[in-house]
Every structure is written in structure tokens, then in C-alpha cells.
Amino acid sequence: xxxxxxxxxxxxxxxxxxxxxxxxxxxxxxxxxxxxxxxxxxxxxxxxxxxxxxxxxxxxxxxxxxxxxxxxxxxxxxxxxxxxxxxxxxxxxxxxxxxxxxxxxxxxxxxxxxxxxxxxxxxxxxxxxxxxxxxxxxxxxxxxxxxxxxxxxxxxxxxxxxxxxxxxxxxxxxxxxxxxxxxx
Amino acid sequence: xxxxxxxxxxxxxxxxxxxxxxxxxxxxxxxxxxxxxxxxxxxxxxxxxxxxxxxxxxxxxxxxxxxxxxxxxxxxxxxxxxxxxxxxxxxxxxxxxxxxxxxxxxxxxxxxxxxxxxxxxxxxxxxxxxxxxxxxxxxxxxxxxxxxxxxxxxxxxxxxxxxxxxxxxxxxxxxxxxxxxxxxxxxxxxxxxxxxxxxxxxxxxxxxxxxxxxxxxxxxxxxxxxxxxxxxxxxxxxxxxxxxxxxxxxxxxxxxxxxxxxxxxxxxxx
Numbered sequence: 363x364x365x366x367x368x369x370x371x372x373x374x375x376x377x378x379x380x381x382x383x384x385x386x387x388x389x390x391x392x393x394x395x396x397x398x399x400x401x402x403x404x405x406x407x408x409x410x411x412x413x414x415x416x417x418x419x420x421x422x423x424x425x426x427x428x429x430x431x432x433x434x435x436x437x438x439x440x441x442x443x444x445x446x447x448x449x450x451x452x453x454x455x456x457x458x459x460x461x462x463x464x465x466x467x468x469x470x471x472x473x474x475x476x477x478x479x480x481x482x483x484x485x486x487x488x489x490x491x492x493x494x495x496x497x498x499x500x501x502x503x504x505x506x507x508x509x510x511x512x513x514x515x516x517x518x519x520x521x522x523x524x525x526x527x528x529x530x531x532x533x534x535x536x537x538x539x540x541x542x543x544x545x546x
Numbered sequence: 547x548x549x550x551x552x553x554x555x556x557x558x559x560x561x562x563x564x565x566x567x568x569x570x571x572x573x574x575x576x577x578x579x580x581x582x583x584x585x586x587x588x589x590x591x592x593x594x595x596x597x598x599x600x601x602x603x604x605x606x607x608x609x610x611x612x613x614x615x616x617x618x619x620x621x622x623x624x625x626x627x628x629x630x631x632x633x634x635x636x637x638x639x640x641x642x643x644x645x646x647x648x649x650x651x652x653x654x655x656x657x658x659x660x661x662x663x664x665x666x667x668x669x670x671x672x673x674x675x676x677x678x679x680x681x682x683x684x685x686x687x688x689x690x691x692x693x694x695x696x697x698x699x700x701x702x703x704x705x706x707x708x709x710x711x712x713x714x715x716x717x718x719x720x721x722x723x724x725x726x727x728x729x730x731x732x733x734x735x736x737x738x739x740x741x742x743x744x745x746x747x748x749x750x751x752x753x754x755x756x757x758x759x760x761x762x763x764x765x766x767x768x769x770x771x772x773x774x775x776x777x778x779x780x781x782x783x784x785x786x787x788x789x790x791x792x793x794x795x796x797x798x799x800x801x802x803x804x805x806x807x808x809x810x811x812x813x814x815x816x
Contacts, residue, residue: 435749499596
């Protein structure tokens, strides 16, 4: 390598003070990534933690980005981080599901409580089912996109989506019999 | 359950809820739902869920003051090194891989006919694939300390694990198939010292390579064991059993296994 530059000049190539297009791209994704991380997490702080791990990884691996669809790439990294964190939990979904049936019914008219109930119900889903549900429902990814992002067949996406929806309905129903079971 | 499912599939109901159907398709589903009140009720629940989820998490889709600092924090630490040296090796290795994968194809072609069905579910709880899957489930989910010795000390890792296994261990380079070494650890396999190597791809997807002494001193062809979404490719070659495990598509794992096989064979010969 050339040694003829002095130290102050040596960091040529990229302007070290100005953000580049990649960083701007990541910055633009922050709101969506924050929403996705929060939708996977158990709490606000848990969500921020996951988000920061994700951003760190995205930046560390920018050389591995193939230059297309930064958003899907970042979401994939987030999903894998989340799965790595919660894999052990995903192994015992039935146990958690049983626990969920013991949830106490809360007043569904009071919004904070309703939100809390939703959060607690989501925490009973397996990591795999939860991430598919959030990618489809909140982030608006098509089934095929989710299959590619998670490296699973589309049939698996559909069965996870189905399981997530059924379990969530069941858990919510358990504490909310009147509102969801309409008299016919 | 009933013939109801012949006319409108479960997948179509989800596509209906998620708004992926054309107006005529929607009309067809709605007409069908009118005649199937129980399913209609379920679909309404899913729609209510979707609305509640969107509403609940929408406020989080915001930028925050610290975001810019977070994104630029890494800039001075430098970026991952993508040397031209590595890419040349990668191309050579990819060429070899095609050759090797072709050579290995005979072992598993019968299994590939029905790729969604587990080819073999290892019965014995302490069989090699089972041990490999347990190790994967325990260690691949570790965020902070998935390995004892990291990839930065690769030479030390090879010597150390090789000595414990009493085997000239060469750590496979899986960059040709998109995985880089995270590190490794000593792990009991078949009641004696074994080794686990962990790799990771660009998106953080992990896989493990388990090596253990094989008491039976037999050989097997390549086999696959599936459990849940977890796939293990394993083979026994004389004194050593090998198992490659990951939650990755089978063809990816097959390529990884082929690459490992080729490189381990090289390390035995040397």
C-alpha cells in the first residue's frame, strides 16, 4: 500500500464526516424498523435493544448487502436476531399457551388495559409465528416476500400465519368472551 | 374437516383478510362466507386483530433524535474487509463445489424426491443428529457467547479442538456458500470430547458443524434428519462422525455439507 500520504490525509476514499447513501438509507428505515422491533418485543426497552442490535449488525455487514432492497435485508437481519434470541422460547409454545389460558379477563373498554392484554397475548406466540404475523399484517410484506426473507417455503409462511391468527384469537377470546362471540 | 374447504381454501381466507384478492375474488369469498357463518366469524376476528395490531404499533413508526448518531456510530470503526483475495478463493471453491456436489448427488437423490418429508427421524435420543440438534438449539440462540473461541483465533481453535478430538482438525472455509466462521467450542459427543463449529451468513442465519468420535467405527452415506424446522445433514467417516445443522433450506445445507465433506476429507489426508 502507498505510504506517501501523511496521517491526516490517509482516510481518503470516503468522507468520514458526511453520512453516505447507505447510512441515509438506514436512517430512512429507522421508523419502520423501530415499529417492527417493538412488535416483536415484550416491552419498549426490549424493542429498543433489539433495534440497536439490528442497526449495529446492518452497519457491520454493509459489505454483504447485495445492493437491492435494503429494507427487506434489514428486516431479515432483525428477524434472525429475534429468532436467535428467542429460539429456546419457540421450543415450548404449548407451555406458554397453557399459561395464556389462565389470563384474567380485563375491562376491554379501557384502552390501556386492552393494549396490555393484546401485548400479553402476543407474548404467548412463538417467535416464528409472531414474526410472520407482524411482517404480513403490520409491515405489509407479501407472503412470498416473507418466505424469501425467512428462507422458508411459502406453505410454512401460511401455516405460521394461520397458527398465529388462531392462537391470538383464542387467547384474546378467553379474556373477552362477550365482545368477540356475537350472538347469532 | 368438511367439503367447505374444497371451495375456499384457508390460504384464500388469509389473502382476503390481507387484501390480496381482486374484486371478483373478494366477491366470491364473501358469497361463500355468507353461507358459512362460523368461518365468517373467524375472518372477522382476524380482521379485528389486524386492525388492532396496526393501531397498536403505528405510534412506534417514528424517528428519534438518537437515530442519526446510532447509524453513524460505526463509521470510524471501518467496514468489513472484502478482499479480492477472498473473492478469488471463493470463485475457485465454488467451481470445486459444483464438481463435488455432483459427485455426492448419488447419496441423497432418493431423498430429494419428497423434500418436505423428513427422510429419517433418528430414533435414538442420543444419536449423532439429535446431539447436533440439541447443540444447535442451545448455542445458536446465544447472542453474547455462542462460542468459546472466536473466529479471530482460528488457528488456536483448530489446534485446541483437534488435540481434544485427537484428530487433525481443519476448520472448513464456508465462504463459498456464504457462511463465515463465528467460532467453536468443546462439547461432549457420544460421551467423549467433541467439537462444535458455528457459522453465520450475512443475515445472521446460523448453522453448526458438530464433530464427534465414533465408537462403532463404521461408515454411513449422507443422511438427513429433520426435527421441526431444523435440518441436520450427517455422515460418519471412519472414526469421526460429522453433523451439519441449521434452520436453513435443505439445498443450502446440502451445499454446506458437501463443502465440509470435501474440506474434512482434505484434512484427514494431510
